[in-house]
Amino acid sequence: MGKKIQFSLIYRDMWQSSGKFQPRKDQLVRIAPIFIEMGCFARVETNGGAFEQVNLLAGENPNDSVRAYCEILHKAGIKTHMLDRGLNALRMYPVPDDVRAMMYRVKHAQGVDIPRIFDGLNDIRNIAPSIKWAKEAGMTPQGTLCITTSPVHTLEYYSKLADEEIAAGAEEICLKDMAGIGQPAFLGQLTKMIKDKHPDIILEYHGHSGPGLSMASMLEVAKNGIDILDVAIEPLSWGKVHPDVISVQSMLKNAGFDVPEINMDAYMKARALTQEFIDEWLGYFINPQNKIMSSLLLDCGLPGGMMGSMMADLGGIRASINNLRKKKGEEELSVDDMLVKLFDEVAYVWPRIGYPPLVTPFSQYTKNIALMNLLTIEQGKGRFVMMDDSMWGMILGRSGKVPGEICQELKELAAQKGLQFTDADPHTLLPNALDDFRKEMDENRWEYGQDEEELFELAMHPEQYRNYKSGQAKKNFLADLQAAKDAKLGAKISPEEATAFKHAKADAIVAPVKGQIFWEFQGDGEISPAIEPYIGKEYKESDTFCYILSPWGEFVDIPANLGGKLVEINAKQGSKINKGDVIAYIERPHEA
Missing domain, CATH: 1.10.472 (Cyclin A; domain 1)
Structure with missing residues (x-):
């Protein structure tokens, strides 16, 4: 029998690569026992970047979800792992040291075993502190190589980064092929280089299916010493997501590798239950394009x-x-x-x-x-x-x-x-922030939660957490869901329905000229990255809310009035508006 290879189910990333939201706590608790019953997973990705933020946006407490989900998997001996963006931790912009260090204490207490620590620039300075804090918290830090294809991203470049991460304390290395453009032969050579030099280090491969190379890449890394492969299940596998465990298992088994068997009855249950989640509500936020592969x-x-x-x-x-x-x-x-x-x-x-x-x-x-x-x-x-x-x-x-x-x-x-x-x-450019967030918790008389996990959520996702605590997040989500359902059914949404959950005490942002809408290019999360603002975003009186491209070709700055919290958006990127149209509503700060 050939080398043993284990499978990790990346259920969180399956949803992340498909649409806007993640399953609720009750849904995760229902499907976790079926993952166990499948009998083929040594690991399951339970949370991480965007998971907690989008739970808050749906009006759900992500801490409850992570604890309940991890507990079921742990009892069956399945390890849990999360995605961690290094300097950015669980969000799109940098996080102070004290909040980052706290994250590992909280996540370990909630039952997460392994943080996959990556940096979008592969800068070891953004990765090494997280490895240290994860080890101190009792977790197994997994260093990550963000794979791409360019003249500077050579085998020597990645081998050096792996050496640096292992020297910093990483106990595992992940080859994160986030765009699926890593060339199979290159990935195989890289796997061998790292394994030859560090035979005791666990290597895991994570490759998206987008351009279609991932199956060949999985075979190449398997031949060269990979230990674990990230896989998906239907109905969310393939497309822009990941290869399906059935195909991966078949390919490797035929090639002589020692791979676990799949309980197909349980697979079909998990497939059906995932489809049920899609049909109930998650599917309303899935972009059909993400089910299609593209060599472009x-x-x-x-x-x-x-x-x-x-x-x-x-x-x-x-x-x-x-x-x-x-x-x-x-x-x-x-x-x-x-x-x-x-x-x-x-x-x-x-x-x-x-x-x-x-x-x-x-x-x-x-x-x-x-x-x-x-x-x-x-x-x-x-x-x-x-x-x-x-x-x-x-x-x-x-x-x-x-x-x-x-x-x-x-x-x-x-x-x-x-x-x-x-x-x-x-x-070093970021001042510590926990003291200010503790003060806010105390002033609002909010409970810190088990292992201070509620304090952590406020510090990591301040705007979304405040919106969650006020109940506004749930109202906004229900309004978005109803609008999505009506749009899918082809129903015309009445003005009353469209404004049903708009905050009563809000100012209208009105277009002073005719033209086309363009947003600021800085978002907070993976829901509509870097372009369209999210409900709950806060503005200062001096901030620019958006831009209007006028008929004469100039961009006109539109101010955020007195500032405050965004509670409704009535225009989309690139949409045409007339002078006097309401672009959005912002809840005034003195009534927040």
């Missing part, structure tokens, strides 16, 4: 999980570009034309911003730079004209060191803007 992903390297939001963003930019082209008497561009232009522009931008691995949040930043370039080129303004603080933060080194070199054009543009590059350790 190979050249641009964008991860499959963001393709749905990318297509929505592309539609808005296409409308603006075609409006400009029409005025110039030029032929309008089709969606396919725009898609090719975007992929070509990503290929142009990516090397010039230093080849950041295209994973959250840097995939969103890179895509947004390319989208805005297409628009500003059409306007005759050239490239790199519209970039926000998040995009510049990546370029300037505030989030870590990019693997390659920033081009001279961007260096000169930064100097013109008075922006400074930094090589400071990113986590």
Whole structure:
């Protein structure tokens, strides 16, 4: 019998790569025993990046879900693991040290065994502290290599990073092929290099199906010493998600590997129950495009999980570009034309911003730079004209060191803007924050929860947690669900239904001119990455709420009035509005 290979079910990532929300606690508790009954999983991914945030947005307590889910799996001897974004922990922007360190204590107490610690730039400075804190909390830290294909991402580059993570205390290494563009032969060679040098280190492979290489990659890494493979189950496998465990098991078994048997009766139960979750409510937030594989992903390297939001963003930019082209008497561009232009522009931008691995949040930043370039080129303004603080933060080194070199054009543009590059350790730029959050908990008389897990949720996701505690999150979610159901049924939503859950004491953000809506390019989470704001987002009086592209081609800043909390959005990215239309409603801060 050949080498033994285990399977890890990435149920959280299956939903993350398909749609907006995760199953509820009661659903996870129902399906966990069936995963056990399947008999083929040594591990299950239970939570991590975006899981907790989207639970809060649905008005659910993620701590209850994680505890209940992990307890069932632990009793059967199945290990649990979570996704951890290093410097960004469980969110899209950097997290202070004291909150990050607390996360491992809380998650271990809740029953999570293994944090998969990755950094979107593969910067060891963002990974090593998390490895240390995870070990101190009693967890098994898994270091991660974010796989991509570029001139700077060589075998030696990744082998060195694996050495650094193991030296920092990582007990396992994951090859995270988040876009599925890792070349099979390369991944096989990398697996062998690491295993030959570190034979006792457990290696796990995580590869998305998007461009279709993942099955070949799984066979190659298996031949070269991989220990664990991340797999999915129907009805969410394949597409932009992951290969199905049945196909992976069959392939490896035929190749002579020692793989676990699958209880097919239990598989069919899990398949049916997952479909039930989809039919009940989760399916209303699944983008159909994420069920389709595409070889076009190979050249641009964008991860499959963001393709749905990318297509929505592309539609808005296409409308603006075609409006400009029409005025110039030029032929309008089709969606396919725009898609090719975007992929070509990503290929142009990516090397010039230093080849950041295209994973959250840097995939969103890179895509947004390319989208805005297409628009500003059409306007005759050239490239790199519209970039926000998040995009510049990546370029300037505030989030870590990019693997390659920033081009001279961007260096000169930064100097013109008075922006400074930094090589400071990113986590040293953030002051500790727990004391302020403790004060807020005390002032609101909120319970800290078991092992201070409620304090952790506030500190990790402050805006979403406050919205959850007020009950507004649940109201917003129910309104979104009803609207999604009505839209799917083709029903016309009345004004009364559309405003049923709008906060009574809110100010309308009114369009001062006719034009087209564009949002700020900084989101908080994977729900609509880096473009469209989320319900519950808070604004200051001085903030810009959005931009309107006027008929004469200029962007008009729309202020957030007196500031406050966003409670309703009435316009989408790229949608056309008239002067006097209500764009959104913001709950005034003095009545929050």
